[in-house]
Structures are given as structure tokens and as C-alpha cells.
Amino acid sequence: MATWVGLDELPPHPCPITLCARDNLPGKWLMCPAHWRICPRDAQRAVNHALDAYGVGSAELRRAQIEAIQAVNLRLSRTEFPHA
Numbered sequence: 001m002a003t004w005v006g007l008d009e010l011p012p013h014p015c016p017i018t019l020c021a022r023d024n025l026p027g028k029w030l031m032c033p034a035h036w037r038i039c040p041r042d043a044q045r046a047v048n049h050a051l052d053a054y055g056v057g058s059a060e061l062r063r064a065q066i067e068a069i070q071a072v073n074l075r076l077s078r079t080e081f082p083h084a
């Protein structure tokens with residue numbers, strides 16, 4: 001039996017992007033707005049889809065989130081974008 005946790009019940013957390021100093025993000029945000037903006041559209045869509053289809057705490061959502069974080073870190077490591 002799955003325990004449903006609403007997005008608004010998630011605790012505040014730091015931005016997971018490497019070297020990002022932003023903390024106390026609302027639980028429903030995966031990363032800070034500056035980093036979400038440079039997250040590839042496909043990865044954003046995958047996160048939102050997993051959220052709708054599988055919900056908070058699902059392996060599918062976790063996988064989509066990790067891929068989105070890795071995509072942003074990769075972009076930053078290529079210095080296409082400055083660290084926010």
C-alpha cells in the first residue's frame with residue numbers, strides 16, 4: 001500500500017545542482033528557478049509527466065528527477081551557461 005505524500009508536504013531542501021548555493025526551496029520544486037530554466041525541455045516534461053502519472057515518491061519520478069539534474073550539471077560543466 002502506497003503512502004500518498006502531497007507535493008506541498010515535502011520539506012524545504014537545497015538546490016541539487018552542483019555548486020548552487022540556494023537553499024530552502026519549496027518541496028515541490030526540484031531545483032531553483034534559475035536552474036530549472038536551463039533544464040532541457042524534454043527533461044522538464046519527463047519530470048512533470050512522472051509526477052502526474054506516478055506521483056511523489058515513485059521510482060519513475062526519482063529517475064526523471066535524476067536525469068534532469070544530470071542534464072543541468074552537464075550543461076554547466078560545458079560552460080554553455082554561467083552558474084546561476
Ligand SMILES: [Zn+2]
Binds near residue numbers: 020
Ligand atoms: Zn540551483
